[in-house]
Amino acid sequence: MLAKRIIPCLDVKDGRVVKGVNFVNLRDAGDPVELAATYDREGADELVFLDISASHEGRATMVEVVRQTAGEITIPFTVGGGIGHVDDMKRLLRAGADKIGINTAAIRSPELVSEGARKFGSQCIVVAIDAKFNPEWGEWEVYTHGGRNATGLKALEWVKRVESLGAGEILLTSMDADGTKDGFDLKLTRAVSDMVSIPVIASGGAGKIDHFYDVFEQGHADAGLAATIFHYKEMTIGEVKEDLRGKGVEVR
Amino acid sequence: MIAIIDYGMGNLHSVSKAIERLGYPAVLASDEETIMSADAAIxxxxxxFGDAMQNLRDTGLDEVTRRYAASGKPLLGICLGMQLLFTSGEEHGANAGLGLLPGSVVRFEGSYKIPHMGWNKLEFRQKSPLFEGLAEGHVYFVHSFHARPERDEHLLATTDYYQHVTAIVGRDNIYGMQFHPEKSGELGMQLLANFLKLSGRPEA
Structure with missing residues (x-):
């Protein structure tokens, strides 16, 4: 059976990793290629690059980062951020990315999901969803722009929609849990995982080793993503996997 | 030199870099002379499946690949490239494959997630030079179709995904891997290295 995946996420701006990364023994802690190779050696199952460049030049730089990374690492990786057209997807896939993450653009033009899936295969298309609990609705709402803009879309309806459009995977971030380190949002993750038959990557809230076991067992996630805890060496990917293995969860 | 047969299907950058990291010069090749002179071909x-066979036929690389296989030098099909080694594929109707291994390629059928995507564990079924010094472990799969070799002795490794799924095949100098060795961490690289050793070239 498939192993549960542990995925570190790197925020990249103008070709540099931002959000302090606290690795020792790195020649250059801001170099996304070197960090990616480090995580590969530490046993990461996949990597996600989130390009937060605001400029055209910054995004062009990302293509070069992707090309170099593809030549250095031996695991699959996803690139997301600022992708609005099929041409952007093509450029990044050609440069060596395995999957493309789309978020706001999918909400603005859902046909981007179906077009991408048709052109490159569903397995290349990851739809990223930022969700936050809406107490008035009693369920979760989809947000864009890092949780600033509410869309009026119900998260559980949106995931079904993107699945039917041909998304190959969902990267689900809980805006409620993100940054808290209190654990993944198990209710949200479980509701989404049980709603769709494509893999769900849970993101937001990881703070302790146990949280990964919880999100797989109770949240029914296929993968767990985290940034800070790995960047700051609060735990290593090896430690997380050892804990999971000890509890009978299949990991690589 | 290791030739990566370039017939216009997919990104070859990762596999080419992986070969170079293992110490072998790699070239993307679409002409007969370069391919036939290579110490091993990928x-x-x-x-x-159908589009790929069409491209191979249009470029004449189907014949070149068969001639290469007949030369006795090591040939490795990766992912769809492995599937093409078989007699036939049923994607979008039946298509003839390269016919280097007897068997067919069929769609996964069942109420489970398709494509089979992610890290799954290899089980070695036979002795093979590819497994020299290696232990069974996880490798990275992405596929919606799977191969059914006719002959058990061609099935070198399988993985478990609601059934036994063909993961590595081999006959004489002809090998295939359903997963992506270049995306499969250390084990993937070691399997690729063991294949490259068959080219008889010492590592640089």
Whole structure:
């Protein structure tokens, strides 16, 4: 059976990793290629690059980062951020990315999901969803722009929609849990995982080793993503996997 | 020199870099002379079986690949490239494959997630030079179709995904891997290295 995946996420701006990364023994802690190779050696199952460049030049730089990374690492990786057209997807896939993450653009033009899936295969298309609990609705709402803009879309309806459009995977971030380190949002993750038959990557809230076991067992996630805890060496990917293995969860 | 047969299907950058990291010079090749002079050849591929065979026929690389296989030098099909080694594929109707291994390629059928995507564990079924010094472990799969070799002795490794799924095949100098060795961490690289050793070239 498939192993549960542990995925570190790197925020990249103008070709540099931002959000302090606290690795020792790195020649250059801001170099996304070197960090990616480090995580590969530490046993990461996949990597996600989130390009937060605001400029055209910054995004062009990302293509070069992707090309170099593809030549250095031996695991699959996803690139997301600022992708609005099929041409952007093509450029990044050609440069060596395995999957493309789309978020706001999918909400603005859902046909981007179906077009991408048709052109490159569903397995290349990851739809990223930022969700936050809406107490008035009693369920979760989809947000864009890092949780600033509410869309009026119900998260559980949106995931079904993107699945039917041909998304190959969902990267689900809980805006409620993100940054808290209190654990993944198990209710949200479980509701989404049980709603769709494509893999769900849970993101937001990881703070302790146990949280990964919880999100797989109770949240029914296929993968767990985290940034800070790995960047700051609060735990290593090896430690997380050892804990999971000890509890009978299949990991690589 | 290791030739990566370039027939217009998919990104060849990762596999080419992986070979170079293992110490072998790699070239993307679409002409007969370069391919036939290579110490080992790789048939990569992502996409649809029918489209890939069409491209191979249009470029004459189907014949070149068969001639290469007949030369006795090591040939490795990766992912779709492995599937193409078989007699036939049923993607979008039946298509003839390269016919280097007897068997067919069929769609996964069942109420489970398709494509089979992610890290799954290899089980070695036979002795093979590819497994020299290696232990069974996880490798990275992405596929919606799987191969059914006719002959058990061609099935070198399987993985478990609601059934036994063909993971590595081999006959004489002809090998195939359903997963992506270049995306499969250390084990993937070691399997690729063991294949490259068959080219008889010492590592640089």
């Amino acid at each position: 048939l990569p591929g992502v996409g649809a």
